[in-house]
Amino acid sequence: MVTAVTNTEPRRRNRRGEGGKLRDEIIAAAVALLDEGGDERAVTLRSVARKAGIAAPSIYAHFADQPSIMLAVVRQEMDRLAAALREADERAGPDARARLFAVCHAYLDLAREHPQRYRIMFGGLWTPSAEVTSITDDDLESLGLEALTLLADVLGACVEAGIAHGSDDLYGDAVALWLGLHGLAHQRAVVRTMPGPADVAERLIKALAHLR
Amino acid sequence: MVTAVTNTEPRRRNRRGEGGKLRDEIIAAAVALLDEGGDERAVTLRSVARKAGIAAPSIYAHFADQPSIMLAVVRQEMDRLAAALREADERAGPDARARLFAVCHAYLDLAREHPQRYRIMFGGLWTPSAEVTSITDDDLESLGLEALTLLADVLGACVEAGIAHGSDDLYGDAVALWLGLHGLAHQRAVVRTMPGPADVAERLIKALAHLR
DNA sequence: ATCCATAAGCTAACGCCCGTAAGTTAACGA
DNA sequence: TCGTTAACTTACGGGCGTTAGCTTATGGAT
Numbered sequence: 001m002v003t004a005v006t007n008t009e010p011r012r013r014n015r016r017g018e019g020g021k022l023r024d025e026i027i028a029a030a031v032a033l034l035d036e037g038g039d040e041r042a043v044t045l046r047s048v049a050r051k052a053g054i055a056a057p058s059i060y061a062h063f064a065d066q067p068s069i070m071l072a073v074v075r076q077e078m079d080r081l082a083a084a085l086r087e088a089d090e091r092a093g094p095d096a097r098a099r100l101f102a103v104c105h106a107y108l109d110l111a112r113e114h115p116q117r118y119r120i121m122f123g124g125l126w127t128p129s130a131e132v133t134s135i136t137d138d139d140l141e142s143l144g145l146e147a148l149t150l151l152a153d154v155l156g157a158c159v160e161a162g163i164a165h166g167s168d169d170l171y172g173d174a175v176a177l178w179l180g181l182h183g184l185a186h187q188r189a190v191v192r193t194m195p196g197p198a199d200v201a202e203r204l205i206k207a208l209a210h211l212r
Numbered sequence: 213m214v215t216a217v218t219n220t221e222p223r224r225r226n227r228r229g230e231g232g233k234l235r236d237e238i239i240a241a242a243v244a245l246l247d248e249g250g251d252e253r254a255v256t257l258r259s260v261a262r263k264a265g266i267a268a269p270s271i272y273a274h275f276a277d278q279p280s281i282m283l284a285v286v287r288q289e290m291d292r293l294a295a296a297l298r299e300a301d302e303r304a305g306p307d308a309r310a311r312l313f314a315v316c317h318a319y320l321d322l323a324r325e326h327p328q329r330y331r332i333m334f335g336g337l338w339t340p341s342a343e344v345t346s347i348t349d350d351d352l353e354s355l356g357l358e359a360l361t362l363l364a365d366v367l368g369a370c371v372e373a374g375i376a377h378g379s380d381d382l383y384g385d386a387v388a389l390w391l392g393l394h395g396l397a398h399q400r401a402v403v404r405t406m407p408g409p410a411d412v413a414e415r416l417i418k419a420l421a422h423l424r
Numbered sequence: 425a426t427c428c429a430t431a432a433g434c435t436a437a438c439g440c441c442c443g444t445a446a447g448t449t450a451a452c453g454a
Numbered sequence: 455t456c457g458t459t460a461a462c463t464t465a466c467g468g469g470c471g472t473t474a475g476c477t478t479a480t481g482g483a484t
Contacts, residue, residue: 013432013479022432039336041253045471057472058433066471123335124251124402148407175408176415180388183395190336195360196387203388207419234460257443267462269444278443 011053023062025052030073034116040123043070070120077117082146084110089150096161097211099154104181104205107147111185118189122182148174158209165210177208235274237264242285246328252335255282282332289329294358296322301362308373309423311366316393316417319359323397330401334394360386370421377422389420 014021029051033043045066049056063069088106092099111118152174158164167173184204188194197203205211241263245255257278261268275281300318304311323330364386370376379385396416400406409415417423 011433044469046469055434056470057435057474060472061432119336122399122402124331144407169409172409172412172415176392176412176419179395179399179412179416180392180420181395182399183391183393186398187334187391187394190334195356197381197384200384200388200391203384204391204420207388207422208392208416210419256441258441268442269446269463270461272444273460 022052022054022058026054026059026062026069027072027076028052030069031077031117034073034120035114037116040070040116040120045069073117074121077114077121078144081107081110081121082150085147085150089154096154096157097163100158100209101205103150103154104177105201107181108185108188108201112188115189118185122186144178148178151178155209158211163212165212167210173208173210177205180204180208234264234266234270238266238271238274238281239284239288240264242281243289243329246285246332247326249328252282252328252332257281285329286333289326289333290356293319293322293333294362297359297362301366308366308369309375312370312421313417315362315366316389317413319393320397320400320413323401327401330397334398356390360390363390367421370423375424377424379422385420385422389417392416392420 026048030043030048033047033051034040036042045059046056048069049059059069063072084106085103088102089099092102148171152170155164155173155177156170159166159170181204184201194200238260242255242260245259245263246252248254257271258268260281261271271281275284296318297315300314301311304314360383364382367376367385367389368382371378371382393416396413406412
């Protein structure tokens with residue numbers, strides 16, 4: 001297995017204006033290493049370079065240092081997550097209850113499909129690079145803000161539709177709901193077998209959304 | 213703080229039958245390294261040895277390899293957690309509601325007091341050592357089983373007291389409640405500033421315990 | 425068609441820390 | 455005194471992040 005990307009071909013050099021392409025390839029290589037199932041310690045600057053089929057120092061043309069690569073991966077995956085949630089919401093149609101479950105399950109599904117990615121997104125291992133990469137606290141917070149806003153929006157729709165008990169703080173409720181989802185998603189991403197019944201997700205969502 | 217274990221004295225050698233003492237000192241050194249705030253990558257076999265004031269190879273008399281140290285730390289902290297929950301439960305007296313909040317807050321408090329420890333306990337970084345340390349899935353599951361049983365017990369008391377809506381699966385409810393607590397505790401252990409209102413914990417507990 | 429400036433990427437090397445193996449010394453207790 | 459325990463010193467090989475300097479393909483200008 002492992003389906004090494006180690007091209008025996010020395011790798012076709014990018015054309016004149018397209019040096020920036022390598023940046024995306026580097027991120028893709030890092031993600032591929034994560035998906036291969038080892039833990040995040042396997043994603044070193046050198047291993048990423050090997051995976052991408054380039055020499056290690058070539059990375060420095062596109063990233064300041066090793067933690068910056070991880071940060072870029074997290075940013076990309078956060079965007080994908082937000083996009084997936086939005087899409088699930090749109091696909092669900094107008095029914096509030098359907099929207100709620102669609103968004104929540106989209107979140108849980110994405111986490112289950114890519115547990116390693118989920119772990120680095122929310123595992124906090126890349127935060128030590130904060131000083132180097134100059135990521136601010138606001139920056140960090142806004143990463144998940146989009147998802148939370150969507151969640152609050154859907155919760156509001158549920159209240160309006162009369163299928164959920166209202167609250168004076170929808171955003172706070174969204175945070176609570178997200179924390180529950182996160183607890184489940186994270187635990188699934190970490191252990192092989194989850195304790196508890198199969199419908200834990202439904203229970204969590206119903207309870208935290210205050211469904212009647 | 214931290215009360216460095218770095219003795220300038222070459223460290224008094226243990227007496228004849230007390231070689232096992234060093235084992236505890238090694239674990240303590242690993243925990244101290246964690247508490248110092250860096251991430252878990254700072255806990256290497258050599259750094260632990262330095263912290264304990266011994267030579268690196270001396271560790272091999274007590275632990276098979278580096279991951280085994282982490283496993284021992286996790287085991288110890290899991291036991292402390294379970295003990296803390298039990299104690300909080302006993303201190304709370306007979307009132308079901310008081311017991312519920314006492315246990316839940318004890319969990320959250322412990323996680324907040326030692327975020328790094330919490331992260332290695334539930335962060336899943338030490339699982340790769342599974343093959344080496346021969347930790348079984350049952351073993352892993354039973355680590356948290358004690359806490360979950362206590363939670364189910366308290367939930368049952370709430371139902372009996374009539375302050376919570378009952379369910380046909382108390383253990384499942386306990387798992388859901390724990391997942392919510394874990395989501396909050398983990399997120400707090402990872403980021404510096406949490407989004408959302410200050411009373412998220414109360415909301416989570418009330419919703420997941422189905423308090424009336 | 426040729427030239428050559430430059431973008432794109434490479435090779436070599438430095439210093440560091442790691443995990444682990446092998447053999448050695450100091451202290452305790454019989 | 456002497457064997458055993460407890461811990462030490464030294465050393466090897468390897469991966470890491472990063473720096474410095476070099477090579478080569480590309481594509482527009484000549």
